[in-house]
Amino acid sequence: MKHKDNHSSALAALKANVLKLTEMQEAEWEDFSSHWHYCSLEKGEYLIREGETERYFYYVISGVLRGYFLIDGEEICVGFTYDDDYSGSYDSFLSQRPSEWYLQAITDTRLLRISHSDLMHMFDQYKSVERWGRMFNAKILIGMSRRQLEVRSYTAEEKFERLMSQSPHIFQLVPQKYLASYLGMTPETLSRLRKKRK
Amino acid sequence: MKHKDNHSSALAALKANVLKLTEMQEAEWEDFSSHWHYCSLEKGEYLIREGETERYFYYVISGVLRGYFLIDGEEICVGFTYDDDYSGSYDSFLSQRPSEWYLQAITDTRLLRISHSDLMHMFDQYKSVERWGRMFNAKILIGMSRRQLEVRSYTAEEKFERLMSQSPHIFQLVPQKYLASYLGMTPETLSRLRKKRK
DNA sequence: CATTCAACTTGATATAGATCAAGTTCGCTT
DNA sequence: AAGCGAACTTGATCTATATCAAGTTGAATG
Numbered sequence: 351m352k353h354k355d356n357h358s359s360a361l362a363a364l365k366a367n368v369l370k371l372t373e374m375q376e377a378e379w380e381d382f383s384s385h386w387h388y389c390s391l392e393k394g395e396y397l398i399r400e401g402e403t404e405r406y407f408y409y410v411i412s413g414v415l416r417g418y419f420l421i422d423g424e425e426i427c428v429g430f431t432y433d434d435d436y437s438g439s440y441d442s443f444l445s446q447r448p449s450e451w452y453l454q455a456i457t458d459t460r461l462l463r464i465s466h467s468d469l470m471h472m473f474d475q476y477k478s479v480e481r482w483g484r485m486f487n488a489k490i491l492i493g494m495s496r497r498q499l500e501v502r503s504y505t506a507e508e509k510f511e512r513l514m515s516q517s518p519h520i521f522q523l524v525p526q527k528y529l530a531s532y533l534g535m536t537p538e539t540l541s542r543l544r545k546k547r548k
Numbered sequence: 549m550k551h552k553d554n555h556s557s558a559l560a561a562l563k564a565n566v567l568k569l570t571e572m573q574e575a576e577w578e579d580f581s582s583h584w585h586y587c588s589l590e591k592g593e594y595l596i597r598e599g600e601t602e603r604y605f606y607y608v609i610s611g612v613l614r615g616y617f618l619i620d621g622e623e624i625c626v627g628f629t630y631d632d633d634y635s636g637s638y639d640s641f642l643s644q645r646p647s648e649w650y651l652q653a654i655t656d657t658r659l660l661r662i663s664h665s666d667l668m669h670m671f672d673q674y675k676s677v678e679r680w681g682r683m684f685n686a687k688i689l690i691g692m693s694r695r696q697l698e699v700r701s702y703t704a705e706e707k708f709e710r711l712m713s714q715s716p717h718i719f720q721l722v723p724q725k726y727l728a729s730y731l732g733m734t735p736e737t738l739s740r741l742r743k744k745r746k
Numbered sequence: 747c748a749t750t751c752a753a754c755t756t757g758a759t760a761t762a763g764a765t766c767a768a769g770t771t772c773g774c775t776t
Numbered sequence: 777a778a779g780c781g782a783a784c785t786t787g788a789t790c791t792a793t794a795t796c797a798a799g800t801t802g803a804a805t806g
Contacts, residue, residue, distance in 0.1 A: 421701040428696065441693040444686040450697060473679070480678045481671070487685030488642040494692045495639040498626065499648060501699070502732065503619040506793070526754065534700065536794060541755055704763070724784065737763060739785055 357388045360411045360462055363434060367409070371485040374478045382479055385468040390460045397437065397453035404442035404449055406463040410435055413459025414523050418531070419451040427531035429497075430524060437461070440490065456524065506535045510543045555586045558609045558660050561632060565607070569683040572676045580677055583666040588658045595635065595651040602640035602647055604661040608633050611657025612721050616729070617649040625729035627695075628722060635659070638688065654722065704733045708741045 361383050368374065374382070386409070391397060397415060398404055415431045417439075428451065431437040442449035443466060464472075472479040504512065510533060513520065520529065530540040559581050566572065572580070584607070589595060595613060596602055613629045615637075626649065629635040640647035641664060662670075670677045702710065708731060711718065718727065728738040 419697055419701070426700055428700075441690045445690050450693075473682070477675050477678060480675060480682060484671070484678060484682035484685060487682055487689055491685055491689050491692065492639045492643050494689065494696070495648075498692070498696070498699075499617055501696075502624055502626075503617070527752095537754070538756085538795085539793060542793095545755080725782095734764060735784070736765085736786085740763095743785080 356411075356460070357462075360388065360409075360460070361386065363411065364409050364462055367434060368482060371489070372478050372482040374476075374482070378476050378478055382472055382476065385472065386462040386464045388460070389463055391455040391458070393455055393458050395455050397455065398439045398442070398449050399452050400450060401448045402439075402442075403446055404439040405466050406438055407440070407443055407466070407469060408437040409462045410437050411460040411462065413455060413461075414457045415453050415459060416456050416524070416528050417451055417453050418528075425531060427528050429532065430520070430528075432523070436486070438463075456528070501534065506533065506539055507543055509533045509535075510540065514547070554609075554658070555660075558586065558607075558658070559584065561609065562607050562660055565632060566680060569687070570676050570680040572674075572680070576674050576676055580670055580674065583670065584660040584662045586658070587661055589653040589656070591653055591656050593653050595653065596637045596640070596647050597650050598648060599646050600637075600640075601644055602637040603664050604636055605638070605641055605664070605667055606635040607660045608635050609658040609660065611653060611659075612655045613651050613657060614654050614722070614726050615649055615651050616726075623729060625726050627730065628718070628726075630721070634684070636661075654726070699732065704731065704737055705741055707731045707733075708738065712745070 364386065365379060365383065368379075368382075391413070397408065400420060410431050410433050412433045415437055416427055417429050417431070418425045418427045420426075431453075437453065439449035439451060439453060446466065469483075473483055500509065500512070513529075513533065524532075526540055527537045530537040533540065562584065563577060563581065566577075566580075589611070595606065598618060608629050608631050610631045613635055614625055615627050615629070616623045616625045618624075629651075635651065637647035637649060637651060644664065667681075671681055698707065698710070711727075711731065722730075724738055725735045728735040731738065
């Protein structure tokens, strides 16, 4: 029963994560967790494409995803998701309007997901889930504020140095060209900065 | 009773705004609204400064505010708030940690505000308020996603043109130097773009 | 293990927009 | 309405980073 084991250990991880933001009674958790289903993506597959409306909210068990939008044929990377984090085109999920960006697995990825209608139903039913939703949104929002400051305040070199010192592991997980885009520079510039640092 | 009139018409505006996001029973609204208090700022005064922790959540009745952060002595403008919108260093309010940015009134401003502890109490008490909180966070988050795309995808000239066509009124309300910073360019560059357009 | 294609590196050149330096205009204050 | 300072404009440079153009490496595949 490999699949079942996977699923229950994934749910345990999700549970720990959810309980960081809200208290929840055991019966509530039982019901809530029953709406999350296992799914997976192979390297290169898309979770969502521009123009599609996001019908699921995801929790990443393992793997790495990159989010990007496409402007005049150029891919602009907005972020990455790793294990023990949530994913999906969240603004599209919330507004239920077409996504403006893509989410692609850059390694094989295992996830749990809950559908929009199931989650809305959970919000209606349980105040604890409603609170989790509010707190989760708050957390994302705080992260986006930080990131906004980061993107706007620093030169290419400073952004590189800050990422280097704050998340060195990312340089192992993510190809340079995506990182360069994430940092708002060309791959050539990133390559030169790395050389300079050695 | 000028002040009282002010206050009750402001509350009516707030009520209409709140009801856009959630249903609320009349008794709930009565209680919720009793925690909002009137306050005002003169042009140039600060709603909050970097390092202070945001204790209030604001609703702007009239006036214009600008938000900015300060990096190496340079002010970087992140946004503006007008009437019928919410304000405050919202990430600081949510996390109850020191604000990383400033909020300054650029005209005389009238506001309503609710304290963090009162709002938390309201969240505990009413599911409808909890939902409003979640929906409100979602709305902010969606706006930030859009703005992120805007900031990262376009050249100075494109950003200028887009702002010109989407919010021409802003050019009347906000001094050029703040707008330039908001668009991520120097005042000189904005001036040249305006000239070019004529 | 040879081949191939994409990912990186490196160098030469181009350019958008910054910076520096005078003006000029506009809105307050007295 | 005169005078002042801040906000804008305009022009002349400067520079960080993009772009273009070859290489080189390296991982995946038959």
